[in-house]
Amino acid sequence: MREGSLLTVKNIHFRYPGNVQVLNGASFSAERGEVVAIIGSNGSGKTTLLLIAAGLLDPQNGLVLLGEKPLREQLPEARKKIGLVFQDPNDQLFNPTVYDEIAFTLRQLLSSEEEVERKVRQVAQKLKLGNLLARPPFKLSMGEKRRVTLASVLAYDPDILLLDEPTANLSVKYVEETEQVIMNAKNAGKAVVIASHDVEFVANVSDRVYIINEGSMQGGSNAKSILTDESMLKFADMRPPLVLQTLKVLRLESHDNPLTIKDLTEASNGNTHRKQRSSQTQRSKRR
Ligand SMILES: Nc1ncnc2c1ncn2[C@@H]1O[C@H](COP(=O)(O)OP(=O)(O)OP(=O)(O)O)[C@@H](O)[C@H]1O
Ligand SMILES: [Mg+2]
Numbered sequence: 001m002r003e004g005s006l007l008t009v010k011n012i013h014f015r016y017p018g019n020v021q022v023l024n025g026a027s028f029s030a031e032r033g034e035v036v037a038i039i040g041s042n043g044s045g046k047t048t049l050l051l052i053a054a055g056l057l058d059p060q061n062g063l064v065l066l067g068e069k070p071l072r073e074q075l076p077e078a079r080k081k082i083g084l085v086f087q088d089p090n091d092q093l094f095n096p097t098v099y100d101e102i103a104f105t106l107r108q109l110l111s112s113e114e115e116v117e118r119k120v121r122q123v124a125q126k127l128k129l130g131n132l133l134a135r136p137p138f139k140l141s142m143g144e145k146r147r148v149t150l151a152s153v154l155a156y157d158p159d160i161l162l163l164d165e166p167t168a169n170l171s172v173k174y175v176e177e178t179e180q181v182i183m184n185a186k187n188a189g190k191a192v193v194i195a196s197h198d199v200e201f202v203a204n205v206s207d208r209v210y211i212i213n214e215g216s217m218q219g220g221s222n223a224k225s226i227l228t229d230e231s232m233l234k235f236a237d238m239r240p241p242l243v244l245q246t247l248k249v250l251r252l253e254s255h256d257n258p259l260t261i262k263d264l265t266e267a268s269n270g271n272t273h274r275k276q277r278s279s280q281t282q283r284s285k286r287r
Contacts, residue, residue, distance in 0.1 A: 005029035005065075006191040007082075007160050009053050012062035013215075014045075022048045023059070024215030030160070030191035035182055037202045037223070038195045040212035041237035046195035047087050049212065050162045053193065054084040066160075080109060083153035087164035087195070089145035093137040098129060098148050101137050105156045123155045127177065142169040150181065161185055163194045167201045179205050203227055203241045203259040211236045228257045 007030045014023040022045040030036045038046050051057040053064055055071045055078070064071040066078050086092040095101040099120055106116045124130045127147055132140065137148055146169055153161065163182070167175045175198075182205045185192050196202050202209060202223070209226040211218045213235040219226045226232055230240060239245065241259045258264040 005031045006067060007053060007193070008063075008065040009049065010063045010065065012049065012052055012059045012064075014048055014052060014057070014059045014062075016048075022215060023052075023062075025062075026212060026215060026217050027062075028193075028210050028217055028220060030193050032159075032189045032191055033186055034208065035186050035192045035194065035206045037206035037209045038193065038212055038217075039197070039199075039202060039209060039233075039236040039238055040195075044212045044236075045215060046212055047164055050084060050164050050193065050195055054082050054162055055079070056084070080105065080156055081159045082162065083156070083158035083160065084162040085146075085149050085153050085164060085166060087168070089142070089149045090138075092149045092152070093145060096136060097133065098124075098135050098137055098140070099133040101148055102129075102133075102152045102155050104152065109156055119155055123151045127151045127154070127181070143171065143174060146170060147174060147177075150178070154181065154185075159190055161190055161192045163192065165196055165198075166194060167196065167198045175201060197238065199227065199233075199238050199241050200260070204262075224257060224259060227259055 009029065010027050012023045012026045015021045026045065026049055028036065028038065038049065040046050048057065052059050055064065055075055066074055066081065071078055093101055095104055102120045102123060103116050106119050110116050110119070120133070124133055127150065129147060129151055132144060132148065137145060140148065146166070150163075150166065166178050170178060179201065182192055182194070194202070194206070206223045208220055209223045210220045211226065211232060218235060219232060227241060228244060233240060243258050243260060243264050247253050247258070254267055256263065256267040258267050
């Protein structure tokens with residue numbers, strides 16, 4: 001747990017009616033300008049934890065702090081500071097058109113419809129949703145629905161983004177777009193928390209990674225240390241990123257432990273430069 005985090009979730013115990021105990025002392029934090037991933041197998045409690053972090057479910061024990069103060073004491077105003085994108089877009093979408101969906105929270109925050117329209121068009125352009133604005137959300141494809149729910153949250157510019165399986169159902173172009181949205185949010189000083197099974201995506205975007213297992217959290221350290229640790233990943237029912245697995249099969253393990261194609265390219269460029277430099281040195285020594 002870190003001091004001064006924007007979002008602090010402390011020692012949460014949570015049980016659904018019917019005695020389904022899900023969380024037994026789960027804790028995590030997220031700072032401004034940080035992307036934190038929560039990984040864990042199906043049913044481990046990721047979604048439950050994000051609903052609690054957003055103040056939509058009350059834990060039996062434990063505390064959610066927004067800044068220094070309990071989130072509960074700051075509701076309902078604090079709702080606009082936290083944007084939760086649900087795992088199932090059908091739980092989130094309820095407006096007659098995509099335009100109204102993106103405009104919904106903006107209409108509560110802004111006084112003029114012109115301002116609302118300007119923001120809706122801005123975010124729709126950013127997420128390439130312009131051609132869907134007049135459509136009823138419930139008739140969209142699953143991937144389109146997910147992109148609309150992300151847009152509806154980005155539109156009101158919350159300080160904290162909680163994204164539950166944000167790459168599910170997305171084709172490559174839109175996974176990359178989501179990664180870009182997350183990087184922009186991080187660079188704008190937002191705290192971003194993602195729950196995900198997608199190890200390549202987690203490797204591409206996260207600064208720190210927590211593993212949720214048997215109701216509590218492990219890890220929380222830098223993404224590289226967690227995503228290269230096969231024994232830790234087993235608790236999350238996940239395999240290491242493909243680049244690492246491939247290097248291992250080919251017995252080309254590198255001390256840089258590249259997690260992504262980008263890391264691998266940088267590492268191999270570094271090696272090429274090192275080789276070039278050392279052969280230049282050899283040549284000049286021979287002269
Ligand atoms: N409304 C509910 N009532 C009772 N039990 C529930 C309810 N919602 C979830 N659960 C149970 O709580 C546990 C945690 O569910 P949760 O959806 O938080 O897991 P998850 O880690 O997000 O899973 P997934 O990877 O499948 O999204 C599961 O065992 C689930 O069956
Ligand atoms: Mg879930």
